[in-house]
Amino acid sequence: MLLFSAPILTFYRIIRKKSTEEFSCVPYIIALLNCLLYTWYGLPVVSYRWENFPVVTINGLGILLEFSFIFIYFWFTSARGKIKVAITVIPVILVFCITAAISAFALHDHHHRKIFVGSVALVASVAMYGSPLVVVKKVIMTQSVEYMPFYLSFFSFLASSFWMAYGLLSHDLFLAAPNLVGSPLGFLQLILYCKYRKTGIMEEPEKWDLERNEEKSKQLQLVINDSTNDKS
Numbered sequence: 001m002l003l004f005s006a007p008i009l010t011f012y013r014i015i016r017k018k019s020t021e022e023f024s025c026v027p028y029i030i031a032l033l034n035c036l037l038y039t040w041y042g043l044p045v046v047s048y049r050w051e052n053f054p055v056v057t058i059n060g061l062g063i064l065l066e067f068s069f070i071f072i073y074f075w076f077t078s079a080r081g082k083i084k085v086a087i088t089v090i091p092v093i094l095v096f097c098i099t100a101a102i103s104a105f106a107l108h109d110h111h112h113r114k115i116f117v118g119s120v121a122l123v124a125s126v127a128m129y130g131s132p133l134v135v136v137k138k139v140i141m142t143q144s145v146e147y148m149p150f151y152l153s154f155f156s157f158l159a160s161s162f163w164m165a166y167g168l169l170s171h172d173l174f175l176a177a178p179n180l181v182g183s184p185l186g187f188l189q190l191i192l193y194c195k196y197r198k199t200g201i202m203e204e205p206e207k208w209d210l211e212r213n214e215e216k217s218k219q220l221q222l223v224i225n226d227s228t229n230d231k232s
Helices: 008-017 027-042 053-076 080-104 110-141 149-171 173-195 209-231
Strands: none
Touching: 008 053, 027 053, 027 080, 027 110, 053 173, 080 110, 110 173, 149 173
């Protein structure tokens, strides 16, 4: 849940500024696909009874969060950005619907359903952990991590490490395998953050600071005027 809730600070900034700036929506759309597939994977339709109940609960909540993030992004982005979001979201929904339909109606036992859904979910999970890398080129070129949120990278590393351990302990290849990729990718993002975090981050001045600086300027102007009057 820490991974799925990590972007809250990013979207608080988007709401406050009423702009998506240079943030990308791709990681959240891919995360939505991942949550949809793994929620379906954990349900009794695919898995045996409720053997993967933790997978269902965590990814089910993840669906709600990712839908919320995508809606906020869609609301505050430009008209061109809205088209990009729609073009990306529609195939994601189609992939999930097709996967769910095939597993429910074309496959008739849990074993083959798990293999099919798990394979698709594995690809989506690897894409989710790698999706923040879309901004890595920008980070390296600008030497700034302003648009690569730290908490998203940090919790991506933690979550993938824990899910990898869970998958290995439960002998579930489809839970362990994608996180064998996700954990190193998360670690790579943390390395980049540590390298570039001190450069290129422009902090927005607070309203109080602006008012205080304005007051100082007025006081300085009064002193200059008084000095000029005294001399004259």
